[in-house]
Amino acid sequence: MTTQLQATPPKTLRHSRRRSAGAAARRPMVTFRCSAAARSSYGITLLPGDGIGPEVVDVAKDVLFVAGAKEGVELRFQEMLMGGAALDAVGVPLPDETLAAARASDGILLGAIGGYKWDNNEKHLKPETGLLDIRSGLGVFANLRPVTVFPQLVDASPLKKEVAEGVDIMVVRELTGGIYFGKPRGFGSNDKGEETGFNTEIYSVSEIDRIARVAFEVARKRGGKLCSVDKANVLEASMLWRKRVTAIASEFPDVELSHMFVDNAAMQLVRNPKQFDTIVTNNIFGDILSDEASMITGSIGMLSSASVGESGPGLFEPIHGSAPDIAGQDKANPLATILSAAMLLKYGLGVENAAKRIETAVTQTLDNGFRTGDIYSPGTTLVGCKRMGKEVLKALESQK
Numbered sequence: 001m002t003t004q005l006q007a008t009p010p011k012t013l014r015h016s017r018r019r020s021a022g023a024a025a026r027r028p029m030v031t032f033r034c035s036a037a038a039r040s041s042y043g044i045t046l047l048p049g050d051g052i053g054p055e056v057v058d059v060a061k062d063v064l065f066v067a068g069a070k071e072g073v074e075l076r077f078q079e080m081l082m083g084g085a086a087l088d089a090v091g092v093p094l095p096d097e098t099l100a101a102a103r104a105s106d107g108i109l110l111g112a113i114g115g116y117k118w119d120n121n122e123k124h125l126k127p128e129t130g131l132l133d134i135r136s137g138l139g140v141f142a143n144l145r146p147v148t149v150f151p152q153l154v155d156a157s158p159l160k161k162e163v164a165e166g167v168d169i170m171v172v173r174e175l176t177g178g179i180y181f182g183k184p185r186g187f188g189s190n191d192k193g194e195e196t197g198f199n200t201e202i203y204s205v206s207e208i209d210r211i212a213r214v215a216f217e218v219a220r221k222r223g224g225k226l227c228s229v230d231k232a233n234v235l236e237a238s239m240l241w242r243k244r245v246t247a248i249a250s251e252f253p254d255v256e257l258s259h260m261f262v263d264n265a266a267m268q269l270v271r272n273p274k275q276f277d278t279i280v281t282n283n284i285f286g287d288i289l290s291d292e293a294s295m296i297t298g299s300i301g302m303l304s305s306a307s308v309g310e311s312g313p314g315l316f317e318p319i320h321g322s323a324p325d326i327a328g329q330d331k332a333n334p335l336a337t338i339l340s341a342a343m344l345l346k347y348g349l350g351v352e353n354a355a356k357r358i359e360t361a362v363t364q365t366l367d368n369g370f371r372t373g374d375i376y377s378p379g380t381t382l383v384g385c386k387r388m389g390k391e392v393l394k395a396l397e398s399q400k
């Protein structure tokens, strides 16, 4: 299935202008939609990465291919090196060829990167640096992480049934700014000669405004409620964040905006997650809160994500890491990556019917009682990563 890719990537976000009068109406608005002309053939870059990454991508690739074919869409795959696998093969975590191939493709499906072997590498030779570089290299500043409790998995959640059931949150995480990218950063020493390590949390107005607009757009299409999570009681970067999110709210009078400090948000997600509809937050808070929120659904192995920018292909990946503790044992839950493939079809290519097919096949597989270890509960059938993939494929193939 691996072939050469064609260029002409679709735009995943586009700027448009409202036609009505008024200052707010004249401001550019980011619209979260695919603007690609419908085509029948797309090139997808696969970045399996490390640990369980290749296991889950292998499974999701087949599901993606079949879902596309069912809708008359041909998907051509090209696998590229990334993360520790790239370090071992060519000495860098993000080879130029990988970034070029990703940019020239129509969508990117990434597994996960990282592992003990590279943990003590210098910063520029860490798999994680490759991940940050591809996100910024593609300009995918908006990371959407849906937190959806499948009714079949309510018992897998560590929360009480009445707290977990029906939870449906979209976390919109800023992905290419903040403390993961801020300068100065590094190691130094203080006036006592003690070694120090430091990073910088920094956001500009334009970075906040664009992620806020995406989040308001997303909230508008969902339950109309947006909660902005920050630490504006302490951090200057958060004070600016809150000021700008509040200012952008005037462009979206139909969306109800609230603000919450991140420490409270972490607590509220466990106490009463159903109070949230859409959450917008910075890079590091979004990283941490989405891992926390994943457990409401039963497992981190259930959470997919879509990362999109103003133009160019989107990056689609499960929110989990390379899980070295279970790698190579066929224990990984591939559903987060399979659902990321569905997001690729929906947000990346605009082939919404194919995305729905995958979602239906996942639901069917859970209805049929198949569970990997992380979402297992008594009375269900314990399967490995490969078998789970086969069951999803079977459900997909049985669709008309």
Ligand SMILES: NC(=O)C1=CN([C@@H]2O[C@H](COP(=O)(O)OP(=O)(O)OC[C@H]3O[C@@H](n4cnc5c(N)ncnc54)[C@H](O)[C@@H]3O)[C@@H](O)[C@H]2O)C=CC1
Binding pocket: 052, 111, 112, 113, 114, 115, 116, 128, 131, 300, 301, 317, 318, 319, 320, 321, 322, 323, 324, 325, 326, 331, 332, 333, 334, 336, 374
């Ligand atoms: N996007 C990425 O590629 C990410 C990479 N990482 C990297 O991954 C490596 C491991 O990091 P950890 O902190 O252990 O986080 P992790 O997300 O890899 O694993 C945390 C725990 O969740 C379990 N888990 C994760 N995904 C699972 C799945 N699909 N099915 C079943 N169980 C699953 C793991 O077995 C582990 O017990 C590190 O090198 C880290 O830097 C971490 C997060 C994101």
Ligand SMILES: CC(C)CC(=O)C(=O)O
Binding pocket: 128, 131, 132, 287, 319, 320
């Ligand atoms: C490995 C980090 C760079 C990122 C991360 O944990 C994430 O994006 O979820």
Ligand SMILES: [Mg+2]
Binding pocket: 287, 288, 291, 319
């Ligand atoms: Mg993370």
